[in-house]
Amino acid sequence: MERGERAWSNCPKFPEKCEQYLLCDSRRRAPDLRRCPPRRSRVRPAGGDSERSRCSAIYLRDGQTVIQFELAGQTRRLSALEVLMAQRVGAEFGWRALVGWIHSYGMLHSTPLDLYRIVPDGYGFLFTTLGKKDQSAEETDAALGRLLETAQLLAANGAEFFCINSSPMVTHGGPGADLRLIASIREATGRPGTTTTTAAMRAMRAMGITKIAMCSPYQARNAKLIAFLEVNGFEVVGSYGMTEELTRIHRLPGEVAYRVGREAFRAAPGAQALYMAGGRLRAIDVIEELETDLKVPVIASTPAIVWEVLHYFGTTTPIDGFGRLLSEFPALAAGDRQL
Structure with a gap:
């Protein structure tokens, strides 16, 4: 050497x-x-x-x-x-599946890297954003107004399945808003999809989880997300939200995500799992440490949406290194199998 x-x-x-x-x-x-x-x-x-x-x-x-x-x-x-x-030289991009990824905020951060770290070879992502500048209601409404046109553009470029990324945007319309967004994309493009929040809830149902601790990067949005989860049958027994500037969250190291997740769980007696909402939170590098220390499953946005995408396309081989959801790869719950 x-x-x-x-x-x-x-x-x-x-x-x-x-x-x-x-x-x-x-x-x-x-x-x-x-x-x-x-x-x-x-x-x-x-x-x-x-x-x-x-x-x-x-x-x-x-x-x-x-x-x-x-x-x-x-x-x-x-x-x-x-x-x-x-590995990708000489092979058609997305030869196994091509996924349209719609990001709400006006820039991408670590999400593409995180996704390609997890998915098997042959999966390709078409990334775009809806141009949100902040989490205000005005910016969210404007971004949602661009959703269908954006989805149609991705479909024209080969997207077979859509992922809408952003729990604040997905829950903006109140309970049921996620399914309405998915239905509107299917109507506009003829193709199915999911959202980060939808995928996380389906993952928790697949693992038999009903009582959760929750943490997110957006303290001001936690109450709306908690109400959304509770209408969908989950009891949020404790939560923790960050107050960091939106432009800084993606630059925080995984160790911060670990501490945020641990504090949320400690404040949630009886929780069966920890739900880490928000793809900006650098959770995937600390999921296994959290699961080891807390002795419960950890559901994070990016692994949850990967789990649902792979289920849709039939690639259900367990994946190690990113928590129990992907290493155990449970089947979708009966009520979620309409996908």
């Missing part, structure tokens, strides 16, 4: 299918090899043909994650980005 390199592991699982590797990359710690069964995979290195390959080491060099793998009897080294991008 070259000078300046720090060995992490001899990982027997090729990293583009290894959520443990991706977790290592973001958390700067070694993978748990007990959760990485040996497997082989195909990779298309830049300029090369598709061959059977095997990861032999993951390490740091000059601050960059490097993957070493064996291909055609030779040892090759690529950066993590080169390997992950190479």
Whole structure:
């Protein structure tokens, strides 16, 4: 190994299918090899043909994650980005499924990265926003007025399923607003969809959860979200909301999400699960630590919507590294199977 390199592991699982590797990359710690069964995979290195390959080491060099793998009897080294991008070279984008992702706020943050960390190869996302500038009622109404035109644009570009992202926007119209939004998109495009809030509720029903602790990045919107959840059959026994500026939430580290989630759960005696609303909250890197420490399932927005998307397209193989919802992959509850 070259000078300046720090060995992490001899990982027997090729990293583009290894959520443990991706977790290592973001958390700067070694993978748990007990959760990485040996497997082989195909990779298309830049300029090369598709061959059977095997990861032999993951390490740091000059601050960059490097993957070493064996291909055609030779040892090759690529950066993590080169390997992950190479997987998609030569394949049709979204060859397995193409999902339209409608973001409410006028910019994207970590959501694309988080989604591609979780979903299997072959899933593609078409991202767009509705241009909200803040969480005011005026901005929310204006964004909702652009929803159907935006969905039609995504459908024209191949979107087969829609995800509406933003619990403040989804719950803005009161109880039942999420289903009305989904129905309006289906009527306008002929294609199904879900929302982050809808997916989270369906995930909790699938796991038999009725009493929850809830945390969100938007303290001012918590009362409306709690009322929305309770009308849908969930008892919110405790909640916690952040007051951070909207423009800063996505820059807060996962450790903040951990503490916010833990405080919400401690204030909720008898809660069966913790619901972390809001995709801006950097929850996916700390879900497993929270589940270990709190001894209950943690339902976060991004894993919940991935779970529903994968159910719709039939890819129901459990996914490790992002909490019990994806590692156990429960079936949809009977009342939610109209999808």
